[in-house]
Amino acid sequence: MDxxxxxxxxxxxxxxxxxxLGGLSGQESAKRAVWYGIVGMAxxxxxxxxxxxxxxxxxxxxxxxxxxxIGYLLASRVEMTQMPELVAGMHALVGxxxxxxxxxxxxxxxxxxxxxSAGDEAGLAALNGFASTxxxxxxxxxxxxxxxxxxxVFIGAVTFTGSVIAYGKLAGKVTSVxxxxxxxxxxxxxxxxxxxxxxxxxMSTGGGWTLLVMSLLAFFIGYHLIMGIGGADxxxxxxxxxxxxxxxxxxxxxxxxxxxxxxVGALVGSSGAILSYxxxxxxxxxxxxxxxxxxxxxxxPAMEVEGEQIAIDADGVASALDxxxxxxxxxxxxxxxxQAQQNVAExxxxxxxxxxxxxxxxxxxxxxxPGHMNVLLAEAKVPYDIVLEMEEINEDFSxxxxxxxxxxxxxxxxxxxxxxxxxxxxxxxxEVWKAKQVFVSKRGQGTGYSGIExxxxxKENTRMYYGDAKHSVGELLNRIS
Numbered sequence: 481m482d483x484x485x486x487x488x489x490x491x492x493x494x495x496x497x498x499x500x501l502g503g504l505s506g507q508e509s510a511k512r513a514v515w516y517g518i519v520g521m522a523x524x525x526x527x528x529x530x531x532x533x534x535x536x537x538x539x540x541x542x543x544x545x546x547x548x549x550i551g552y553l554l555a556s557r558v559e560m561t562q563m564p565e566l567v568a569g570m571h572a573l574v575g576x577x578x579x580x581x582x583x584x585x586x587x588x589x590x591x592x593x594x595x596x597s598a599g600d601e602a603g604l605a606a607l608n609g610f611a612s613t614x615x616x617x618x619x620x621x622x623x624x625x626x627x628x629x630x631x632x633v634f635i636g637a638v639t640f641t642g643s644v645i646a647y648g649k650l651a652g653k654v655t656s657v658x659x660x661x662x663x664x665x666x667x668x669x670x671x672x673x674x675x676x677x678x679x680x681x682x683m684s685t686g687g688g689w690t691l692l693v694m695s696l697l698a699f700f701i702g703y704h705l706i707m708g709i710g711g712a713d714x715x716x717x718x719x720x721x722x723x724x725x726x727x728x729x730x731x732x733x734x735x736x737x738x739x740x741x742x743x744v745g746a747l748v749g750s751s752g753a754i755l756s757y758x759x760x761x762x763x764x765x766x767x768x769x770x771x772x773x774x775x776x777x778x779x780x781p782a783m784e785v786e787g788e789q790i791a792i793d794a795d796g797v798a799s800a801l802d803x804x805x806x807x808x809x810x811x812x813x814x815x816x817x818x819q820a821q822q823n824v825a826e827x828x829x830x831x832x833x834x835x836x837x838x839x840x841x842x843x844x845x846x847x848x849x850p851g852h853m854n855v856l857l858a859e860a861k862v863p864y865d866i867v868l869e870m871e872e873i874n875e876d877f878s879x880x881x882x883x884x885x886x887x888x889x890x891x892x893x894x895x896x897x898x899x900x901x902x903x904x905x906x907x908x909x910x911e912v913w914k915a916k917q918v919f920v921s922k923r924g925q926g927t928g929y930s931g932i933e934x935x936x937x938x939k940e941n942t943r944m945y946y947g948d949a950k951h952s953v954g955e956l957l958n959r960i961s
Contacts, residue, residue, distance in 0.1 A: 485527065485530070485531075486527045486528070486530065486531035486532070487739075489523050489524070489526070489527030490524065490527060490739055490740040490743075492520075492523060493520040493521070493523045493524040493527070493740055494520075494740060494743045494744070495520075496516045496517065496519055496520030496523070497516070497517060497520045497743070497744055497747060498747065499513065499516045500513045500514070500516035500517035500520065501513070501747060501751060503516060508864060510858075524740055524744075525544070527740075528738075528740075532609060535608075535609075554566065559819070562651075563849055563852070563855075564650045564714070564715075564718055564847070564848040564849040564852065565646075565647045565650040565651045567718055567722070567849060568643045568644075568646040568647040568650055568718055568721065569643065569647050571639060571643040571646075571718075571721045571722060571724070571725045572639070572640050572643035572644050572647065574636075574639065574725035574728060574729060575635075575636040575637065575638070575639030575640035575641075575642075575643060575702075575724070575725055575728055576636065576640045577636070577732075578632050578633065578635065578636025578639070578725075578728035578729065578731070578732050579632075579633050579636040579637050579640065579695060581632065581732045581735070581736070582629045582630075582632045582633035582636065582691070582732065582735065583633070583691065585610070585625070585629045585735050585736070586629060586688050586691055588610055588611050588614055589614055589622070589625070589626075589629075589686075590688065591611065592604075592607070592611055592614045592615045593686075595607075595615075596615070610736055610737070613737055623683060625735060626682060626683055626686070627679070627683070628731055628732075628734040628735040629691075629735050630679050630682055630691065630694065631731045632728060632731035632732040632734075632735055633691055633694065633695055633698070634675060634694060634695075634698045635698075635724060635727050635728040635731055636698075636728040636731075636732070637694075637695045637698030637699050637701075637702060638698045638699075638701050638702040638705070638724060639702065639721060639724040639725050639728050640699065640702060641698075641699045641700075641701075641702035641703040641706075642702035642703070642705055642706040642717075642721055642724065643702075643706075643721050643725075644702075644703075645702070645703055645706040645707055646706050646714065646717050646718060646721055649706070649714060649717075650714055650718075650848055654707075656710060656714075657710060658707070658708050658709055658710035659707050659708065660704065660707065660708045661704065664708070665708075667700075667704060668701055668704055668705060671697040671698075671700055671701050672697075672701065674697055675694045675697050675698065678690040678693055678694045678697075679694070682694075706721075710903065713763070713765075713845075714848050715759060715845040715847065715848055715849060715850055715852075716756055716759045716760060716763070716765070716845065718848070718849055718850070719752055719755045719756040719759060719850055720752065720753075720756045721752075722748065722751075722752035722755070723748070723749050723750075723751075723752025723753040723755075723756060724749075724752075725748065725749075725752075726744075726745045726746065726747065726748025726749030726750070726751075726752055727745060727746075727749040728745070729741055729744060729745030729748065729749075730742050730744075730745025730746050730749055731745070732745070733745050755850060758844070759844055759845055759850065762843075762844035762845065762870070762908060763844075763845060763904075763907045763908070764906040764907050764908060765907070785933050785935045785938055786938065787938035787939070787940075788938060789937045789938060789944045790942075790943055790944060791943065791944045791945075791946055792919065792943035792944065792945055793945075794945075794952070794955035794956055794958075794959055795959060796943070797884075797919050797943075797945055797956055798956055798959035798960055800881075800882055800917055800919070801831065801836075801882060801956070801960065802960070803881075804836060804881035804882040804917075805836060805837060805881055806836070806837045806838075806879070806880045806881050806882070807831060807836055807837065807838045807839075807880070807881065807882045807883070807884065808838075808839050808840070808841050808873065808876070808877065808880050808882075808883045808884075808912075808915070809824065809828070809838065809839070809840050809841070809883075809884045809886065810840070810841045810843075810846075810883060810884070810885045810886065810888055810891070810892060810910055810912060811824065811840065811842070811846065811853045811856070811857065811886050811887070811888070812846055812847065812853070812885070812886060812887040812888025812889065812891065812892075813846070813847045813848055813852070813887055813888070814886060814887015814888065814921070814922065814923065814949055815853070815856065815886040815887045815949050816847060816852065816853075816856055816887070817887065817949075818887065818948050818949035818950040818951075819950055820886065820887075820948075820949035820950040820952075820953050821856040821857060821859060821860040821862075822860050823949075823950055823953040823954050823957060824857075824860065824862075824886065824949075824953055825857070825860035825861060825862045826957055827953055827956055827957055827960070828862060828866075830957065830960050830961075831960070834960075838866065839866045839867075839868055839873065839876075840853075840857060840862065840866060840867045840868065841868060841870065841873045841874075841877075841910050841912075842854060842867060842868065842869055842870065843870050843888075843891035843909070843910055844869070844870060845890075845891065846888065846891050854867065870908065870910055873910075874910060874911055877910070877911050877912055877913075877914040877915045878911075878914040878915070880915040880916070881915070881916050881917065882915065882916070882917050882918075882919065883912045883915040883917070883918045883919070884919050884921065885912060885918065885919070885920045885921065885936075886921045886949050886953070887921065887922065887949055888910075889932065889934050890904055890907070890909070890932060890934075891909055891910055892909060892910050892912045892913075892934070892936055893909055893932065893934045893935070893936060894909070894911075894913055894934075894935050894936055894939075895932070895933070895934065895935055896908070896909045897909070898935070902932065903932055904932060912936065913936050913939055913941070913942070915941070916941065917941055917943070918936070918939070918941055918942040918943070919942075919943050919944075919945050920936070920937060920942060920943070920944050920945060921945045921947070921949050921952050921953070922937075922944060922945070922946060923946070923947065923948060923949075924946065
């Protein structure tokens, strides 16, 4: 097969990936964008199978079918509430793949070097694919390849353990509290400096042991970085790890000489970094402090919360909704856990049918994944035009009759503005407390995933509507004709 086809297919696939990313920026174009990505990936895989170094068809088909079956089973069984940890798991696999490819490249370089040292012309002539490419590189090009391999393994290893810890935090299997070992960031810096020294040794001696030691250090850095970030900031972590996985793929693309892998890795890495920056800005956090593994803590004790949480029943909430002209619903992770989006959508339809102005307020970091709430509401067929971002709707709370908060904590926490010692101090939040009445749908009196107390629950115009969100909203549906 003409390898020119592979190059042309890579160009088309790259264009499709760019169109896919662009389409994902809007809810209405997202479905089409997903198909762009699917077609682009299918084309890329096919072109790679028939391109340079092609062969081992039976093994390739077995792996593709096996991976496809596993992917299908995962997609069929994973609930929307589990999507954040699934994404973290996928990032871990990308990181681990980068590590394996890097080690394989090191083995190939060693094999080619041994054949060249022995003067085995027949053996060198029999090489194909990546090994043949390595055999024709100059010493200077080999040094560049070593740097690419080293960086690919390093970034991949950091991504792997970081993503594993992120998965554990999101799945509730690892504590969501930010924890660091004694020494904190000094340990991370020390491991990074040692890795740099190992790079110098690797370049001078070519010893594969340096890759192994560096991998162990990078595994530690990934673990310690993400352990040092609290649960409230996990949406940023997922986005950041997405960026890491992209740069790992790009580094491996350089090692393998695969132009498409370089382009795709750069797209993922840069888009993930940009998204992380946007989210950090939305949370009034330093992007640099995020990528170093933690936002820093408060300088003193948090402000004490006064008052008591006052409960209300379904009849009371329904009565307030019946009298209200304007309603804003603020969804959070609790809505996802309860799978309440369908009931929320039905409540919205009923209220709008009665002539009430109903809108949704979405915070950039609501849920545990960027865009988590938007996806849930789109799944429930909530009209796109009434789903508004924080900056579009925040000024409207003061003129709103009723706000219903469903399973949110940090994004509606006034302590972000009132308490300089709060862990979320300075973070822009939805100012729901300015509405005439606020009803908070919550399972209990706990502090939620982040462990931060919320003064909103104690304010005079707030009432706590306790219970599972799906059941609670269902009770309201029964009372609204």
